[in-house]
Structures are given as C-alpha cells and as structure tokens.
Amino acid sequence: MADNFVLPLPDDFHAHLRRGPAMAAYAERHAASFGRALVMPNTKPPVASASEIAAYRREILAAAARASGGSFEPLMSFKLLGGMSRSAVLACAQAGAVAGKYYPAGATTGSEDGIVDPESAEEALDAMQEAGIVLCIHGESPEAPALDREARFLPVIEGMLGRHPRLRIVMEHISTVESLEFLRRAPRRVGATATAHHLLCTLEDLLGGELDPQLFCRPVLKARRHADALREAVLRGEPRLFFGSDSAPHPRSAKAARRAPAGIYTSPSAIPALAGFFEAEGRLGALESFVARTGAAFYGLAPPRGSLELIRGPWTVPEELDGAVPFLSGRSLGWRLGRIEV
Numbered sequence: 268m269a270d271n272f273v274l275p276l277p278d279d280f281h282a283h284l285r286r287g288p289a290m291a292a293y294a295e296r297h298a299a300s301f302g303r304a305l306v307m308p309n310t311k312p313p314v315a316s317a318s319e320i321a322a323y324r325r326e327i328l329a330a331a332a333r334a335s336g337g338s339f340e341p342l343m344s345f346k347l348l349g350g351m352s353r354s355a356v357l358a359c360a361q362a363g364a365v366a367g368k369y370y371p372a373g374a375t376t377g378s379e380d381g382i383v384d385p386e387s388a389e390e391a392l393d394a395m396q397e398a399g400i401v402l403c404i405h406g407e408s409p410e411a412p413a414l415d416r417e418a419r420f421l422p423v424i425e426g427m428l429g430r431h432p433r434l435r436i437v438m439e440h441i442s443t444v445e446s447l448e449f450l451r452r453a454p455r456r457v458g459a460t461a462t463a464h465h466l467l468c469t470l471e472d473l474l475g476g477e478l479d480p481q482l483f484c485r486p487v488l489k490a491r492r493h494a495d496a497l498r499e500a501v502l503r504g505e506p507r508l509f510f511g512s513d514s515a516p517h518p519r520s521a522k523a524a525r526r527a528p529a530g531i532y533t534s535p536s537a538i539p540a541l542a543g544f545f546e547a548e549g550r551l552g553a554l555e556s557f558v559a560r561t562g563a564a565f566y567g568l569a570p571p572r573g574s575l576e577l578i579r580g581p582w583t584v585p586e587e588l589d590g591a592v593p594f595l596s597g598r599s600l601g602w603r604l605g606r607i608e609v
C-alpha cells in the first residue's frame with residue numbers, strides 16, 4: 268500500500284466559517300484541506316447584501332492568507348430574505364456571489380430570519396435565474412417531524428423548478444433516499460451536496476448508545492438504509508452529487524449546554540475520513556470526482572488548481588481544535604492531511 272495519496276485540491280461547496288473572533292481559526296483550518304469553499308451566509312450579522320459580501324470576503328481572505336499563502340478562495344453566497352428585491356439580488360451578483368441560500372425560517376442554526384412564505388422569495392428567484400446565480404436550498408420543512416422534514420420539503424423544490432425553468436438549484440446536504448431519487452429524476456440544472464457525516468454516520472451513532480451531541484446536525488442523521496443509498500451513489504460517481512462539508516463549528520461549551528445547537532465541525536477530518544471510506548470500499552480513485560471535479564463542473568468553475576497530499580496514518584482526531592470538538596474526535600483514521608501544493 269502506498270504511503271501517500273495525492274488529490275486535486277478539494278472544493279467544499281458548503282461551509283460555515285462564522286464571523287467574529289473565531290472565524291480566523293476556522294478559515295485557516297479550512298484552508299488546510301480545501302482550495303475553495305462556498306461560504307454560507309447565515310452568520311451574525313447575515314450576509315445578505317452586496318456590501319456584506321465584499322466585507323465578509325475581505326475578512327476571510329485576510330485570515331486564510333496566513334494559513335496558505337493566499338491560495339484559499341472563498342466562493343461567496345448571500346442569504347435570501349423574504350421580500351428581497353430584484354435589484355438587491357443583482358447587486359449581490361455584481362459583488363461576486365455565485366449562490367443565494369434559501370433557509371426556511373427556523374429550519375436550522377441562524378435561520379430565524381429565513382423564508383416564511385415561499386411566495387416572498389419569487390422575485391429574488393427570478394433575479395437569480397436572470398443573473399445565473401445558483402439557488403442553494405436547506406430543504407427541510409420545519410413544521411414536519413424531525414426525520415420527515417427533508418422528504419416533506421421536496422414538493423417546494425418541485426414548484427420552484429416549474430416556475431423558474433432556467434434556475435440552477437443545489438439541494439444541500441441531502442440525507443435521504445427520497446432526495447436521492449428526486450435528484451435522479453430532476454433536470455440537469457439540479458445538483459446536490461452530500462456531507463461526510465451523512466455518508467459515514469447514522470441515527471444509531473447519534474442516539475443508539477449514549478447521546479452524542481457532537482453528531483447532532485440538521486438534517487438529523489438518518490437510518491442506515493439512507494446512508495447506504497448515499498454511499499453507494501458517491502462510490503459509483505453519481506452525476507451532480509458532490510461534496511459539501513457543512514462544517515459548522517460551535518464552541519465546545521455551546522455543544523455541552525442544556526440545549527445543544529445543530530452543527531458538526533467536520534472540516535479538520537472530513538477529507539481523511541472520506542479517503543478511509545473510499546479506500547475501504549476499493550474505490551479510492553473515485554474520491555477525486557466527488558471532492559474535486561463534479562461540484563466545480565456543476566457550478567461552471569475551472570477545475571481545481573493545486574493538489575492535496577494525504578499521508579497514511581494512523582491519525583487520532585484531536586479531542587478539541589479551535590475551541591470546538593472536531594468530527595470523529597478520539598477516533599483513529601487511516602489517513603491524515605499532508606501538504607498543499609499550488
């Protein structure tokens with residue numbers, strides 16, 4: 268067995284880098300695995316205007332430059348707010364946004380100001396279609412039971428596809444067989460992201476033994492059959508299904524509180540963990556398209572420049588990094604991150 272493996276520098280099409288004092292550490296950590304990341308806008312304050320996009324990009328670039336010599340590129344998104352005007356959307360496009368993010372109000376962390384009435388986003392969706400901006404959707408119906416929320420939201424996406432015949436849509440962090448089947452039936456302008464945790468973990472890992480708040484996320488981890496379907500899809504290179512980490516760090520103390528917020532800090536360990544999974548399935552070569560080809564092609568971006576070396580482990584994921592508990596902390600992985608070349 269080779270003792271290293273070189274990937275084209277991975278892209279992450281769904282990342283939470285937060286804002287404020289903790290952001291620099293999260294951005295640096297991200298830049299150790301990824302060349303580009305689509306940065307989610309549900310920060311405090313939210314990124315929902317052209318000026319906020321420019322300011323947030325500057326903050327991220329300043330932080331990431333310290334880690335990677337300036338090779339990390341944030342791909343910017345904005346948060347869709349109810350009643351957002353055409354001109355506001357076009358200004359976000361002018362400011363360089365490649366995507367707008369749709370959060371149903373109350374669906375996840377930082378979505379209190381999300382969309383209550385889908386009608387209120389129609390003008391913005393028309394403008395996104397006009398500007399060629401991708402609509403990224405957190406597809407869960409907050410009023411449905413926790414494990415049914417994703418499947419319950421699919422008709423809303425169906426409606427958007429019908430009303431906006433050229434709009435490109437990404438179903439974020441899909442976690443169910445139903446979403447996978449929807450993706451397969453959908454036109455080619457629909458893509459989806461899958462996370463490492465929804466591939467590698469199930470509801471049993473979250474609550475089958477002792478409750479593990481570090482594995483609490485939205486959408487909630489699902490039963491084995493759903494994870495198995497997603498695994499099978501990525502291993503054989505499902506078209507338009509690509510990696511988005513949904514890395515979502517919370518301070519360790521917040522995760523230990525009486526009410527733990529949703530979100531898993533996956534960026535430190537996602538790529539090594541995925542390499543172990545793909546290798547164990549005899550498909551290590553297929554990792555490249557999942558983390559470094561399919562997503563860029565869907566977004567119409569150039570293929571990644573540069574490469575990431577993975578070094579054969581073992582590597583024990585630390586109990587804490589950047590004040591948060593990383594995904595698979597304490598576990599021994601078969602690969603660890605090596606050098607980035609650009």
Ligand SMILES: [Zn+2]
Nearest residue numbers: 281307513515
């Ligand atoms: Zn997210």
